[in-house]
Amino acid sequence: MAGRGRPRGFDADAALDRAMEVFWRRGYDGASLSDLTDAMGINRTSMYAAFGNKEELFRRAVARYTQAEMAYAREALTQPTAYSVIETFLRANADALTLADRPPGCLSVQGGLAEGGDNGRIAKFLAERRLAGEQALSARLTRAVEAGDLPAGTDPVALARYVMVVSEGNAVHAAAGADRASLHATVDIALRAVPAPEAGDTA
Known part of the structure; x- marks a missing residue:
């Protein structure tokens, strides 16, 4: 289910912003899953449920970067x-x-x-x-x-x-x-x- 594993009060936009900054600083290859989940304040299960895999998370982060930054x-x-x-x-x-x-x-x-x-x-x-x-x-x-x-x-x-x-x-x-x-x-x-x-x- 999409919501399984998410912490209470999970803010997907804020988590995506934090992931974007990790990718921005470290690049796609340099950003480990641990780096990403630690910055986002969620576990891997939550990340996969909300954003898919690392590549999909990166694509969404780039889209957000393009729109906002x-x-x-x-x-x-x-x-x-x-x-x-x-x-x-x-x-x-x-x-x-x-x-x-x-x-x-x-x-x-x-x-x-x-x-x-x-x-x-x-x-x-x-x-x-x-x-x-x-x-x-x-x-x-x-x-x-x-x-x-x-x-x-x-x-x-x-x-x-x-x-x-x-x-x-x-x-x-x-x-x-x-x-x-x-x-x-x-x-x-x-x-x-x-x-x-x-x-x-x-x-």
Whole structure:
């Protein structure tokens, strides 16, 4: 039965948040079942009943991370110009990677860095999640090209990939101890590569 083994007052959302932080700090392979259940305050039976196996728990943790911790990425897409979309995303990303009350770096990057015994499923899952974000950015930049907000001939797919490479590189460096100012300095340089609209292209 779904509720068997759960402690009284079990808060699934709070438990998932704690599991997310363990995965964020240790990655999928580095997070043992004991690490997870200790952080969640439940036993293994409760974990399996509420969340399925470790892989399903991780997938749910990543979904929660994307919804809550990466809301800034969706908000950036609503900015009025391509430059402001990219700047808003990269600046907010640099801030998110270095929050004092969160693990450094990014769950979607760190979670699958180590090759484990799952035949690459976790790495593939995370790569697909990152690709979905890249495609959303590419679609927004495509509209910017069509509107003349980016010069004709700009490759929105390549530009979106470039932005994501910068953000993912910053995530790796943040996890290794780079501070916020260092990440923003990288963003400063990266923004110089964003093409400006040609004179007369926009109203």
